[in-house]
Amino acid sequence: MEIASLTIDQIREGLLARRFRAEELAAEALRFAQADNPKTGAYLHFSPERALAAARRVDEKIARGEEPGALAGVPVAVKDVIVTRGVRTTCGSKLLENYIPPYDATAIELLEAAGGVILGKTNCDEFAMGSSTENSAFGPVRNPVALDRVPGGSSGGSAAAVAQGTAVVSLGSDTGGSIRQPASFCGVSGVTPTYGRVSRYGLTAFASSLDHIGPFARTVKDAARVLGVIAGRDPRDSTSAEAPVPDYTNALDGNVKGLKLGLPREYLKDMTSESGSLINRGVEALRRLGCEVREISLPHTDYAIASYYIIATAEASSNLARYDGVRYTTRSADSATLADMYRNTRGEGFGAECKRRIMLGTYVLSAGYYDAYYLKAQKVRGLIARDFRQAFDEVDAVVAPVSPFPAFRLGEKVDDPLAMYLSDIFTITGSLAGIPCMSVPCGCTAEGLPVGMQILTRHFGESTMFKIADAFERAGGVN
Amino acid sequence: MKITEQEVRYVAGLANLSLSDAEVARFQGDLDQILGHMDKLNELDTGSAAPMSQVLYEAADTATLRPDVPAPPLGNQAALANAPDPGAGYYKVPLVIER
Numbered sequence: 001m002e003i004a005s006l007t008i009d010q011i012r013e014g015l016l017a018r019r020f021r022a023e024e025l026a027a028e029a030l031r032f033a034q035a036d037n038p039k040t041g042a043y044l045h046f047s048p049e050r051a052l053a054a055a056r057r058v059d060e061k062i063a064r065g066e067e068p069g070a071l072a073g074v075p076v077a078v079k080d081v082i083v084t085r086g087v088r089t090t091c092g093s094k095l096l097e098n099y100i101p102p103y104d105a106t107a108i109e110l111l112e113a114a115g116g117v118i119l120g121k122t123n124c125d126e127f128a129m130g131s132s133t134e135n136s137a138f139g140p141v142r143n144p145v146a147l148d149r150v151p152g153g154s155s156g157g158s159a160a161a162v163a164q165g166t167a168v169v170s171l172g173s174d175t176g177g178s179i180r181q182p183a184s185f186c187g188v189s190g191v192t193p194t195y196g197r198v199s200r201y202g203l204t205a206f207a208s209s210l211d212h213i214g215p216f217a218r219t220v221k222d223a224a225r226v227l228g229v230i231a232g233r234d235p236r237d238s239t240s241a242e243a244p245v246p247d248y249t250n251a252l253d254g255n256v257k258g259l260k261l262g263l264p265r266e267y268l269k270d271m272t273s274e275s276g277s278l279i280n281r282g283v284e285a286l287r288r289l290g291c292e293v294r295e296i297s298l299p300h301t302d303y304a305i306a307s308y309y310i311i312a313t314a315e316a317s318s319n320l321a322r323y324d325g326v327r328y329t330t331r332s333a334d335s336a337t338l339a340d341m342y343r344n345t346r347g348e349g350f351g352a353e354c355k356r357r358i359m360l361g362t363y364v365l366s367a368g369y370y371d372a373y374y375l376k377a378q379k380v381r382g383l384i385a386r387d388f389r390q391a392f393d394e395v396d397a398v399v400a401p402v403s404p405f406p407a408f409r410l411g412e413k414v415d416d417p418l419a420m421y422l423s424d425i426f427t428i429t430g431s432l433a434g435i436p437c438m439s440v441p442c443g444c445t446a447e448g449l450p451v452g453m454q455i456l457t458r459h460f461g462e463s464t465m466f467k468i469a470d471a472f473e474r475a476g477g478v479n
Numbered sequence: 480m481k482i483t484e485q486e487v488r489y490v491a492g493l494a495n496l497s498l499s500d501a502e503v504a505r506f507q508g509d510l511d512q513i514l515g516h517m518d519k520l521n522e523l524d525t526g527s528a529a530p531m532s533q534v535l536y537e538a539a540d541t542a543t544l545r546p547d548v549p550a551p552p553l554g555n556q557a558a559l560a561n562a563p564d565p566g567a568g569y570y571k572v573p574l575v576i577e578r
Contacts, residue, residue: 102557195535239534242542303522303523306519324495327561327570360513363486378531382528383528459535
């Protein structure tokens, strides 16, 4: 059994043919993950008891002749911003170093109900704020493809674990690109579904109108399977959508003939780099598969970064107000007054990037600035969403880069926050519109660094998105 | 300049965030640069545009509502399990009102 390259189908087949038991696989996967983890630091901690118990439930079902579930026995890694009952959930923050959640996120309940085996929790930027995983209070993650480079962020640990083979699939969260960008940096598939497609119950809130949970996988099919399990209406998240969840794997027939793809004119100027030329080759490959490619316009692209960093930080400053030293494990010692206790707990507990975003968000919401920043940004967000609606009148999907560059070196960009924010340009537009988007591997640079191609479709158009990504993958990508 | 050191301290107060002098200086520079970029939005006339405050705008107004059915709560013990200073079934905090 080649543990580092398993797929969901192979595991299912092996279990049903009784070639191995889920418990054996879980034990072997845990051994491998724990032994191999120091290379990258993708995992923060492991949950062996929980994993083995979940695996035993799968074995019992199989022994009784019952259907063991769509993810039966599949080793899963979970980003440490998604709460797991009884398993430490730190959000990459010193403030929550010892936080043991009293409940499971809905996505976790659904994963385990489908037979998924959660091996452990993965490192990420503190409260999912960052693009490199260097903002974790517990140290950075290394990119398994090139160990001197970042895995991207904020879901860097979840992307790295799947790329390294220490998990078959993983869950991450995406607010402005935190699944797609690390997927592209590590050479795996990463999916940000339609806003509301997956319940946010139990996802630690960063920017509630932009937060998503989504899967990472080594194949498009595996990503589609995981999304099918975790998607759906949840009464505990009022923004979760009622729309029925199709079997996404039904769309994976390799036939994309006649599908219309749009290439945004506004992105072309940034596509002259080595990453850009790989995307162009990807688009050519899709054309050879029978897609019609045309130029489209997303006229408000240039305003996306400003709109996003106003809305996201405003929401973050509200959501992070709860970490005040009263309820969540950490309190600054020796504060004489309640107000000092709040200020000192937060001042000592949050890292620099969280503080920067809390400050920015508090500023744009403060008296006298609300209309100029927050309201203006929401109006621009509406225009960006309209750009996409109009584009989808013309085309079935939009194809774009994920990041202007491949994985950069650890430490290379930590000192320039604005430059880091600006590099989110290709992922942020889709986040603001709330549409499904994914990164699919699209070859490597001359240095061997992976590049991801982004596929975006209309609200609840995940099937079309997976169909295109899967056809591209089957055809061998850009090769 | 978009933001002064004094304003940085004022905003930190609103956010209940104690900052060192070095942090105040650093954030003054960072926020000044970032807010400068945000001025770009003023190039756009958004007069008639509606603010987008939720994503799934095609959904009915009641789409987000669920039946109001009571369910068992978390319970006092579980809710307090992560408290830095619990006592007698409550969260304890420094003295707020002098008697």
